Amino acid sequence: MGAGMISGRGEMRFVHIGDSHLGLSQFNRLADDGVNLRERLVYTHFLDGMDAIIRLRPDAVVHAGDLFHSVRPKTLAYTTALEALSRLGDAGIPLVIIAGNHDMKKSRYTTSPFEVLEYHSTPIHAGYHYRYEHVEVGDTRFHLIPNLLQPSQYREEFDRIELLRNGRNVLVTHGLASTLRDHRLGTVMEHEIDTTMLSPGFDYIALGHFHGQKQVADNAWYCGSQEYITYAEIGDTKGGLLVDLDRQTVDHLDLPRTPMVDLGELECETLSPREVGEGIAERAIGVADSGQPAMAIITLTGISRRTFQSVDPGLLREARSRFLELRTSFTSGTSGTPLTDRRSLTGVDYVELFGGYLKDQNLGEKEHRFIFERGSAVIQSVMAGEAGEEDATP
Amino acid sequence: MMNLHDTDLSDPSKFRLIGTSVLSYRFAIPYDQTLYVGNILKIEDGTKGMTFFARVTDLAHDSNFEDEKWDRRAHSEHFYGLSEDVYLIVEALPLGYVDGKGVFRKPRTLPTKFSRVLAPSAPDFLFLQQVMGDVEVGSLKSGQEILRDVKVSLHSRVMPQHMGVFATTGMGKSNFMKVFCASCMKTRRFGLVLVDPHGEYVAGGASATGQPTEGLVHYQAGRDGLSVYTIRDEPFRRRYSLNSLFLEYDDFRAPDLLLLFDHSPAQRELVEMLEDVRGSELVDLFLSTEFDEEGAWMARCPYPETARKLGQFASSTLQVMKRRVGILVKSNPFLRARGSSIPDILKDLGENRVTLIDIPGMGERSELFVLSVLARKILDRHRGEASGWGKAETQERKEVLITIEEAQRVLGSGGPGTAVFRECAMEGRKFGVGLCVVTQQPKNVDPRVLAQMNTFVVMGLSDRNDRAIIAGHAKQDLSPMDTEIQTLEPGEAIISTLGIPFPVSTRIHLFEEYLAALNERKERSIREGLDSRF
Numbered sequence: 001m002g003a004g005m006i007s008g009r010g011e012m013r014f015v016h017i018g019d020s021h022l023g024l025s026q027f028n029r030l031a032d033d034g035v036n037l038r039e040r041l042v043y044t045h046f047l048d049g050m051d052a053i054i055r056l057r058p059d060a061v062v063h064a065g066d067l068f069h070s071v072r073p074k075t076l077a078y079t080t081a082l083e084a085l086s087r088l089g090d091a092g093i094p095l096v097i098i099a100g101n102h103d104m105k106k107s108r109y110t111t112s113p114f115e116v117l118e119y120h121s122t123p124i125h126a127g128y129h130y131r132y133e134h135v136e137v138g139d140t141r142f143h144l145i146p147n148l149l150q151p152s153q154y155r156e157e158f159d160r161i162e163l164l165r166n167g168r169n170v171l172v173t174h175g176l177a178s179t180l181r182d183h184r185l186g187t188v189m190e191h192e193i194d195t196t197m198l199s200p201g202f203d204y205i206a207l208g209h210f211h212g213q214k215q216v217a218d219n220a221w222y223c224g225s226q227e228y229i230t231y232a233e234i235g236d237t238k239g240g241l242l243v244d245l246d247r248q249t250v251d252h253l254d255l256p257r258t259p260m261v262d263l264g265e266l267e268c269e270t271l272s273p274r275e276v277g278e279g280i281a282e283r284a285i286g287v288a289d290s291g292q293p294a295m296a297i298i299t300l301t302g303i304s305r306r307t308f309q310s311v312d313p314g315l316l317r318e319a320r321s322r323f324l325e326l327r328t329s330f331t332s333g334t335s336g337t338p339l340t341d342r343r344s345l346t347g348v349d350y351v352e353l354f355g356g357y358l359k360d361q362n363l364g365e366k367e368h369r370f371i372f373e374r375g376s377a378v379i380q381s382v383m384a385g386e387a388g389e390e391d392a393t394p
Numbered sequence: 395m396m397n398l399h400d401t402d403l404s405d406p407s408k409f410r411l412i413g414t415s416v417l418s419y420r421f422a423i424p425y426d427q428t429l430y431v432g433n434i435l436k437i438e439d440g441t442k443g444m445t446f447f448a449r450v451t452d453l454a455h456d457s458n459f460e461d462e463k464w465d466r467r468a469h470s471e472h473f474y475g476l477s478e479d480v481y482l483i484v485e486a487l488p489l490g491y492v493d494g495k496g497v498f499r500k501p502r503t504l505p506t507k508f509s510r511v512l513a514p515s516a517p518d519f520l521f522l523q524q525v526m527g528d529v530e531v532g533s534l535k536s537g538q539e540i541l542r543d544v545k546v547s548l549h550s551r552v553m554p555q556h557m558g559v560f561a562t563t564g565m566g567k568s569n570f571m572k573v574f575c576a577s578c579m580k581t582r583r584f585g586l587v588l589v590d591p592h593g594e595y596v597a598g599g600a601s602a603t604g605q606p607t608e609g610l611v612h613y614q615a616g617r618d619g620l621s622v623y624t625i626r627d628e629p630f631r632r633r634y635s636l637n638s639l640f641l642e643y644d645d646f647r648a649p650d651l652l653l654l655f656d657h658s659p660a661q662r663e664l665v666e667m668l669e670d671v672r673g674s675e676l677v678d679l680f681l682s683t684e685f686d687e688e689g690a691w692m693a694r695c696p697y698p699e700t701a702r703k704l705g706q707f708a709s710s711t712l713q714v715m716k717r718r719v720g721i722l723v724k725s726n727p728f729l730r731a732r733g734s735s736i737p738d739i740l741k742d743l744g745e746n747r748v749t750l751i752d753i754p755g756m757g758e759r760s761e762l763f764v765l766s767v768l769a770r771k772i773l774d775r776h777r778g779e780a781s782g783w784g785k786a787e788t789q790e791r792k793e794v795l796i797t798i799e800e801a802q803r804v805l806g807s808g809g810p811g812t813a814v815f816r817e818c819a820m821e822g823r824k825f826g827v828g829l830c831v832v833t834q835q836p837k838n839v840d841p842r843v844l845a846q847m848n849t850f851v852v853m854g855l856s857d858r859n860d861r862a863i864i865a866g867h868a869k870q871d872l873s874p875m876d877t878e879i880q881t882l883e884p885g886e887a888i889i890s891t892l893g894i895p896f897p898v899s900t901r902i903h904l905f906e907e908y909l910a911a912l913n914e915r916k917e918r919s920i921r922e923g924l925d926s927r928f
Contacts, residue, residue: 179734195637195638195640196637196738200730217730217733218732220732
């Protein structure tokens with residue numbers, strides 16, 4: 001990544017990371033210890049990434065939110081975070097962190113996971129209350145605005161900021177820059193950061209929430225997530241950013257992650273089910289072994305549902321076994337219209353997704369059953385309506 | 395000769411309609427009556443059960459004497475005392491009539507001869523509430539009288555179909571725009587964008603007469619309907635909760651330069667060729683390249699495709715362009731490489747806010763640059779939305795009104811630099827984009843643009859050609875009101891718009907007074923909403 005210029009004076013060199021989503025669990029592969037393999041890989045890569053960062057000897061590590069995938073993290077997510085804190089503490093590197101929309105407590109009666117981290121002996125400068133806070137590391141003031149309950153609160157808290165006159169100022173916040181409005185993730189409490197907040201008054205603005213590495217103002221960057229969280233991110237740059245306020249540079253930092261591979265398009269209109277199966281297997285075998293399980297996606301164009309259902313399951317199983325997950329995406333005939341695109345509710349089993357989401361929320365049995373039953377009923381009714389509409393489409 | 399009996403001036407029957415046609419009324423009234431051009435009169439037709447209304451357009455002396463020179467002969471007053479045979483003739487323009495069911499209709503019929511003519515009171519104008527819109531701007535004016543209870547309100551549905559505000563300096567144009575903005579903040583039926591290079595609309599300042607004025611941020615009750623993007627310092631921005639204004643290089647397109655500088659044919663050709671090149675590429679290319687006559691710069695240029703296009707032009711032409719791009723970047727502190735406020739501005743307009751671009755002290759070039767960028771972005775977005783597929787028909791169409799002050803600068807006849815504004819004027823209505831054209835020289839505005847306008851707010855024009863142009867393009871005939879337009883005082887306007895069946899003479903609210911009325915909140919009873927039963 002080309003170095004971008006930032007303004008300022010004094011000495012401060014830090015690593016900007018974010019959106020670690022510790023506790024994210026996907027797919028149905030298990031690690032040797034019985035933990036979901038995807039989840040295990042997220043932990044391993046996070047700790048390996050922290051080691052890589054420590055080797056750079058930065059003055060601080062700045063995490064721009066969503067350290068945890070949920071506000072009630074799993075035990076392994078906690079232990080991973082605590083282990084990372086230990087390693088940073090041993091290296092004498094302070095951690096500056098804010099809560100994102102995933103790990104911000106959503107009510108005043110919930111305990112923030114960051115309160116647990118603060119028991120650790122390593123100093124942690126965490127912004128996770130519903131307000132602006134700041135912390136100084138050396139001659140640099142880090143202004144922390146965590147994910148807030150209401151969108152309007154962002155500007156209220158922003159206007160409370162007092163810049164350090166004789167030092168550096170770094171804003172750390174979490175949300176979607178309004179210039180990226182088209183990239184909404186559609187998650188809970190996804191708030192917008194308007195361009196007023198991307199003020200040139202800061203030497204650097206460390207942003208979290210958007211999972212691709214991206215510069216959105218002369219002095220404002222999204223570092224991107226370390227991992228590919230969804231298939232929509234296949235084109236994104238992943239990793240962290242090494243920010244040097246003294247040299248006025250921002251450089252890409254490659255961090256360990258689960259690879260995501262695009263197996264390309266397979267034109268299926270004239271192929272038999274067997275040929276489709278063999279084509280998928282051939283593409284899967286053609287992927288160079290990187291030594292670690294990858295996520296992969298293949299797009300089948302011009303294929304009918306009937307043809308796909310007739311593909312030899314053995315061939316598909318063989319192809320899938322080579323990856324952490326192999327996602328098949330379908331487009332119709334010559335038009336290239338996705339058969340299971342995001343606009344079509346019928347292409348995805350939302351009840352199953354909802355169930356998976358609830359499982360991660362560590363709810364009580366009675367609460368879980370109630371929410372799942374009510375939620376599933378609503379989703380099914382919507383899906384039934386959508387299916388009706390689709391059938392009616394010429 | 396003998397003196398006739400003096401007229402009984404208190405006899406209402408002396409006020410009577412005597413002619414002339416469905417398009418023009420004539421009254422005779424006693425010679426001592428004080429009437430003004432612009433007075434609205436009521437004609438009660440007891441025979442037909444209708445009440446007609448007409449506006450005075452002219453006043454003259456007349457008499458029943460055959461001797462045309464009776465009033466010029468020596469001792470004429472001695473011979474002819476003012477009597478029933480000497481009276482005033484009033485020419486009036488029919489406005490319409492209220493039928494037996496109380497419905498106001500256009501004047502397609504005549505009142506009965508000798509119908510009584512009366513001066514109406516405020517309750518007589520209740521019928522006007524049927525035809526008034528929702529964007530209040532002032533009170534009805536009848537001659538010299540201001541009927542404070544009869545509000546003049548424009549129709550918000552008509553606003554994005556282009557609007558013209560015609561006023562010379564000191565006639566209350568800024569006050570009108572602030573009142574209009576405040577009403578738009580209140581109703582929030584469409585987005586309104588306004589570029590203010592004088593910094594007078596946000597928090598007030600001084601009027602043309604030096605009086606301190608208030609600004610739109612002082613309309614606290616309607617603050618949600620206002621969004622301000624400013625270049626002012628941080629304390630000012632925080633005090634009023636304003637947004638910072640930023641444009642990024644990619645917001646800029648080469649044709650913007652046509653608006654800001656005079657161009658030779660070769661330079662113009664160059665600009666047109668670069669129309670589709672991204673702004674960031676243009677700025678980087680021109681600012682980082684030293685153009686030499688041999689063309690060696692082309693090999694070093696990081697944008698080979700654009701360099702190939704530029705290679706056809708003389709290095710002197712490229713040098714001029716380099717200087718101009720440099721001026722654009724240096725003279726606009728709100729322009730930066732990345733991070734534009736445009737998405738926020740479009741969002742605010744989509745939420746029907748009055749969006750004020752506050753760039754005090756920035757000069758004409760900056761104002762036109764911001765306007766040009768905004769107009770293009772707004773038009774592009776609305777075009778995109780209009781061409782989108784699969785949209786439910788019930789989805790509300792977003793409408794935006796773009797205000798252009800001193801519009802003759804960009805809407806004069808000719809010049810490709812004004813293409814985006816001309817597109818807005820000619821095609822904008824289809825996509826919900828309207829122009830609010832403010833000018834003191836309507837004769838210098840492209841007549842094709844004037845012809846597109848459905849609302850005219852005329853606040854005094856001294857130039858006969860200007861008045862003729864306006865009268866020729868308004869949807870309602872303004873020519874009979876020429877005298878009234880000439881005699882308009884500051885703060886007064888003739889408003890001709892769709893929805894209101896005749897041009898109305900209006901006293902525009904004084905912004906500060908209107909603000910006080912708007913900010914007055916009805917005290918809610920402490921018991922309101924509570925269950926009063928056991």
